[in-house]
Amino acid sequence: MSEALRLVIAGGGTAGHISPMLAIADAVKAEHPEAQITALGSPGGLETKLVPEAGYPLELSPKAPMPRSINADLLKFPFRFIKALNNAKKVLRATGAQAVLGVGGYVCTPAYLAAKQLKLPIFVHEANSVAGMANKLGAKNAVFVGTTFANTGLPGEVQVGMPMRSNVATMDKAALRDQAREYFGITADKPVLLVTGGSSGAQSINNAIAQSLEELNQAGIQTVHITGRGKQMLDDSGELLAHEGYTQLEYVDRMDFAYAVADLMICRSGAGTVCELAVAGTASVLVPLPIGNGEQKLNARELVAAGGAVVVSDAEFTHSYITENVINLLTDQHKLEQMNEAAASLGQRDAAQIMARRIIEEVSTRQRAGQEG
Template identity: 80%
Template sequence: MSEPIRLVVAGGGTAGHISPMLAIADAVKVENPAAQITALGSPGGLETRLVPEAGYPLELIPKAPMPRSINLDLLKFPFRFAKAVNQAKAVLRRSNAQALLGVGGYVCTPAYLAARKLGVPIFVHEANSKAGMANKLGAKHAAAVGTTFAGTGLPGEEQVGMPMRSNVATMDRAALRDEARAHFGLTDDRPVLLVTGGSSGALSLNNAVAQSLQQLNAAGIRTVHITGRGKQLTDDSGALLAHEGYTQVEYVDRMDYAYAAADLMVCRSGAGTVCELEVAGTPSVLVPLPIGNGEQKLNARELVQAGGALLVADKDFSAGYIAEHVIPLLGDRHKLEEMSQAASSLGRRDAAQIMARKIITEVSSRALPGQEG
């Protein structure tokens, strides 16, 4: 396709939605360097920071979630939702969009309806093993539906894997190890435990690690702790928690460094995290988020069955679990290498490129000879 494609990408709220959306946008840019890509999100989500940082213009429409109880908000909902659909239409018209990509989240439902009313082709990517309501709606009328996991139940689904930014998708964990450890100030060869609860942090993980620092250090383990923005751990005086062998940071933009520096990672099992662990080949202890519809436990299933990760319920992850399971595992290099190989055997690196080609091929097929594509 010689002419620049005009694409709107919709998704937001958490990094789990935004990261694959941006990965696909980047892949479209590689295939079609002059592509005009606009992101659609909602106020208050991580997209307000991550999308501009990635270099894409961002348009915002208000959230219009369906109220779960009978109250005043329920009466206002039809008007709020209609307004959101109309604003999404306006964005599609202003950008003269030739396609809409949705990855889930509140913003996608009005975006899908707006695109259908305007005759704009819809593309859907579902990250989780259990599809969300927005993507269930969008998939009904989509030109193509890509999924990370098999069996989500979406019509016309094709398992393509998880779209991920190039620095993770192309990473070589062994080659990046020294650079990654230097990034976190790690200057020796002691085993490294890296703990992260995701972009918003995880209080239960944070507390269990804080209670285990003395045991971890005594076992010769360095702990790197990504606490989440605004969730730094403090001591009784209010100062940042400090301990020998312990480093805490709020947020890491270079997650490839995290995967490469870690001998073992303790983390949630969001779809993006699970797939990145597989691509990196990083052994892990997965602690599914205990709320929602159980999709995080399902996300972890294949990696755990392959032997690349351990699974523990949030209520069972404690200082006692760390002492009984995590510390011994970090002392077993052979077991860690087996887990790494098992994780790597599942890694898929080309999902973003597959989705980008589907979008570009569809837009190209709709372009009439002699007209702008």
């Protein structure tokens, strides 16, 4: 490439959008350290924290969501959207962008339209099994559409898997096991149940686990419980809940250790989590989020069908389910090994690199065409 690649990455709101976006940015940087990458996000989203922490400059664009009903916001929408579109074009021009990558979220719609108007190549990655409205729009004019799951309904989609940051994508579960046990303070040679509802936690899962600690401990199971920020489990006196064989943490920043230490994981079935479970080869009980458009249940399909996970509804994940099903599973080493192998058979580690290569190749081709012209 004759000059530094200049890329704008757009997406935000949740870690489910931001993490794959940053993974692709990192993969581009790995190939071209001189690449100039600028993120476009919205005020108030997690991108305002995660993007600067990852070392990338962040430009903010005002939110312009399409109102779902006829009200005053519907009258204001055209003006808000034009403002967001003009802001996106300003960022693309100021950065000298040669391509735009979008991963979904409010900011992507104006970014895609701005790129189209400026005749810049568009790249889309869809993390979920059900595509969002912004990516449906962006995919219509995209040079390349990568998806985590098959059959999302986007035009020209290619299933590449979930772009992941390198500490998970390249992890070796067996090699990390001892270090992971030390990280969580586990010394006893017991099966480990790791429970997490994600960074924000899942209160229904937390409550069911708290009610089951006596039975889990009696079965010889060590429980590591990542409750989520602000969702610590307390006892009747208001102190942090404590029990033999139970470790409670509010948050961990080494999810590779979490996957490595777990003999079985209980978690939601967000797209990123499902794909990381496969890469890690970690057996799981998936409890899809009961709200939204049902994409978490769909995200779980391939892993469940392969035998790497079982799925249970949020309403059915109770104390009784844990004592009657989870304990039996955790004490069946042969079954867990089968589930680990089945999960690992679906692991795709190079999605970020695939997306990065397509971006680099397209920009290089256009550069050569411009030089020859």
